[in-house]
C-alpha cells in the first residue's frame with residue numbers, strides 16, 4: 001500500500017504517533033511518505049494533530065485517498081463555554097502492535113538526530129482543570145513501556161511522561177534511565193510533591209540532566225515546603241538547573257502570580273511563566289511572562305512593579 005502522512009501541527013516537533021504508524025506500515029512492506037500532492041493516489045492518509053485549534057488550525061482532508069484517518073489530542077479538544085474540553089471518543093488509541101513499536105525516527109531526521117522520544121508512563125492522579133491528561137490517559141500513572149522500546153543508544157532521551165514520579169514503578173524506570181547513561185529531558189516536568197523523598201532526589205541526582213522542570217500551577221496550593229525540601233537535598237544548587245513552570249491566566253490574580261514567582265526565586269529555583277490561553281491573555285500577564293522568562297531582564301530588575309517594558 002501507499003501511505004501518506006500529514007503532521008497537522010507542522011514539522012517543528014516529532015509526532016510520535018506518525019513515527020509509530022510509519023514504522024508499522026514499513027514493517028508490513030508498505031511505502032510510506034509525507035503526503036505531498038493531490039496528484040498522487042494513497043491507500044491511507046493519516047492526519048495527526050496534537051494541539052487544539054487555538055494553536056494549530058485544522059487543514060482540509062486530502063481527496064486523493066481511499067481512507068483518511070484522523071487522530072491525536074488536537075482533534076478531540078472542543079471549546080465549550082470558553083473552556084477546552086477533551087472528548088476521548090474522538091481520539092481512539094493506536095492498536096497495541098503500533099503503540100509498542102520502535103518509532104521511525106527517520107521521519108524527522110533533523111529533530112531526532114541523536115535523540116529518542118517516548119513515554120515510559122501514562123496518566124496522572126492530579127486532575128488539574130486545564131489539563132487533558134486525566135480524561136485522556138486516566139487518573140493513575142502507570143508504566144506503559146521499558147526504555148528499550150524507543151531508545152537504542154541515542155545520546156539524548158526526551159520523555160513526555162505526564163507524571164513519572166507518581167508511578168509505582170518509578171524506581172525501576174529511574175534505574176533504566178540511569179543505566180542508559182544518556183542525557184535525560186523530562187519535558188513535561190516532574191511533580192515536586194513526589195520529589196522530596198531522599199531516595200527520589202538521589203535517583204534524580206544520579207541522572208545526566210541539563211535541568212529539571214517542575215510546575216506550580218495552582219496558586220491555592222502552597223508548595224513552598226516541597227520546593228524547600230527538594231532544594232535542600234538536591235546537590236545542584238544553581239537555580240537554572242531547577243526550573244519551575246508558573247501557570248498564569250488560569251484561576252490566578254497578578255498577586256498570586258507574583259507570590260509564586262518571588263517565593264520560588266527565594267527558594268533557589270528558576271520560575272518560568274506559562275500562560276493559559278495566551279492569544280486571549282491580558283497584556284499585563286504577557287508582560288509578566290516577558291519580565292520573568294528573560295533572565296537578563298529578571299535579574300536586572302527583580303521587582304515586577306518597577307519593570308518598564310519600554311526600556312526592554
Ligand code: SF4
Pocket residue numbers: 124125126127128131132133134162163191217
Ligand atoms: S500534574 Fe501535570 S499532568 Fe497531572 S493533571 Fe496536572 S498539569 Fe496535568
